[in-house]
Amino acid sequence: MKKNLLILLLITPVLTYSQNLLRNNSYQAGLSTYLTTGNQLPFWLQSNQYGEVPFEGNVIQGMVSVHHEYDSTYSVDQRLNKMAMGYGLRAVGNVGRIIDLRLTEAYLKGRTGPFEFFAGRRREIIGLVDTTLSSGSYIWSGNALPLPKVQLSIPNYTPILKNKLLSLKGTYAHGWFGSTDSVQNYYLHQKTFYARLGKPQWQIKFYAGFNHQVQWGGKPAVPFYDAKTDQIISSFPSDFATYINVVSGVSLNKNLDAGEIKDGVPFNEAFNRAGNHLGTIDIALDFKTHLGTFMLYRQSIYEDGSLFYLNNISDGLLGLSFKSSRLRVDLEYLDTRSQGGNTGSGNVIPQLRGFDNYFNNSLYEDGYTYLRRTLGTPFLMPFHQLSSNAESSTINPNFLYFNRVKAIHTSLSYWLPNLQAHAKYSFIESPGRYGSEQVLKNHSASICLLYKTGSMHYQLSVATDVGDFWKSRRGVQLSVVKKLSF
Structure with a gap:
């Protein structure tokens, strides 16, 4: 009798929590079509979509997803709950010029106090940046399908002082790249560390930190x-x-x-x-006014030691964003042209080290890509994205061919009660590779309208590219998504 009672006491919390995981779920089902006048969709229809939208256009896409978020971060008396669990599943299938089915999210996560652990594929953006309007955080932008990984983190800024003047957050992860034509079964090491100076209610707050990625093994x-x-x-x-x-x-x-x-x-x-080490050192300033909140941020690039000697200090991502209750605006400038100069990373004089050749590596020949897409900013593109003849070329299709660029990007969103309008424009210029100068310029723009009524979401997006990268191409996206909660 006592044994049965003990078993009951042990399994009751487990059964109760398992039932909770099946409740309060958010479900989505959607249908989209992507049409284009060229061989590939315009830049802003397929970039920063977590690898879900193919380069090739004229496809029909189906999507289903289910997510269970933490039931509550804080209890009724505003104390942090001790434990919570969640999960996410998202499947996308494309039929048209390309036919595929991908599980683009599949993860299980758990939280205890300020700490979180997750395993699987999960959408993430890494770096100090306006995550909603940015052209893409330099190092981890959401441009590629999420890598499978296990990660321990402090996901939210957590005070380490009683007066909450200093708060920290960070991650530590191990991931799997899988295999490519050049390297088999290699890994990702990833960690981040960010600090916030300023109490949560202060009008001005300062942020600083770094991230570190390594392709290895x-x-x-x-x-x-x-x-x-x-x-x-x-x-x-x-x-x-x-x-x-x-x-x-x-x-x-x-x-x-x-x-x-x-x-x-x-x-x-x-x-x-x-291994292949790369990342950014980031700083940001948050400033609240009666008009809205401004954010100024800067990401400085490091790969082969040039940043330590300030050889490539001119390279990086600089952004200014503004958000209010209805309006959001972001202006960014990305520069990767210096790369520390053209004297080579092996120079015996450290101050002359250069030719960092961002996102490329002589051993990991597919560079900083995953399943044919750049993991970082979409402005640094694999060769196959720039040339329809890439597969028949002697150049590795995933080689980051034009990785010396300057780009100006602006993005604007405006909300009405049931309608959101979002516009993007980017100007990209590349002077070519060191030793093979070839100036190319390109303009990319898009306009998106999202209409919400009840549980139904309707989206229309129109995009175009004009310039030297892809000559001229246009495309359109039509989507309908049904959202449900149980």
Whole structure:
């Protein structure tokens, strides 16, 4: 009898919580069509869509999703609840020039106090930026399908002082890239750390922090001979000691003995660091007025050490946004043309190191992409996105060919009770690659109208590209989404 009572006491909370996970869910089902005059959809119809919208147009898309958010972050007496769980599933299928079915979100998350753990694919944007109107955060913009990963985080700014003057948030994650034509079964290491100075009710608050991404491990699809270290490379180091080097970012050449020890480490890593390291250092200022809230932000780029010596300090993303109850405006300027100069990252004079070649890497030949899409800003595009002949070219289709650009982007949203209007315009100019200068210019624009009535959402988007990248192309999106809650 006592044993049965004990079992009942143990399983009752589990059954109760399981029932709660099946309640208060949000469901969506949608149908869309994407039409274009060219071989590919215009830039702003398929960018920053988490990999759901294909490059190729003239498709019909179906979508279904279910999400269970945390029942409540705070209790009735405004105390933080101890535990909560949630999950999300989202499936998208395309039929037309391309036929595919993707599970674009599939995650389980749990929260205890200020900490959160999640596993699976989940939509995220990383970096200090206006997440709703930005052209895309430089390092993690929502342009590609989310990588599967496990992550421990403090997702919200959490005070560490009693007066709430200083608050922190951050993440620590391990992800899986899978395999490409060049590298098989390689990983992502990712961490972020951000601090906010200023109490929540203050009119002015200052933010600063950084993010760190590393592509590491795995093995080349075809073993190769590394002439500088005189050894055959059939796999890239992935033991625990390498993981510590990945996390810390320590140089493997601190003793100036790169390549002297034949340990299976290719010269590109032995001379530098384990894996492909990249990220941004961010600062932002939030200022509230009687008109609305202004946000000024700056993301500075680092890859091969140029930022430490300020060689590429002119590169980065600069933005100013404004939001009020009905109006939101964002203006951004992205510059990636310096890359520390054209003298090469291996220069013995640190102050002359350059040619960072953003998002590209000689070992991870598909660069900072996932399933053919750039993980960072969509303005740095793979070769196949710029050329219809990419697949037959000797250039890797995923190689970030024009990664030296300047871009001016402006975005505006206006809300009425049932209608939202959203307009974007971007000017992109590339001087070409170092040693192969070729100036290209392009204009991309879009207008979107979203009408909501009850549980029904209707959307019409029109977009166009004019210039050297894609000559001229136009496209349209029509969508209808049904939202339900149970």
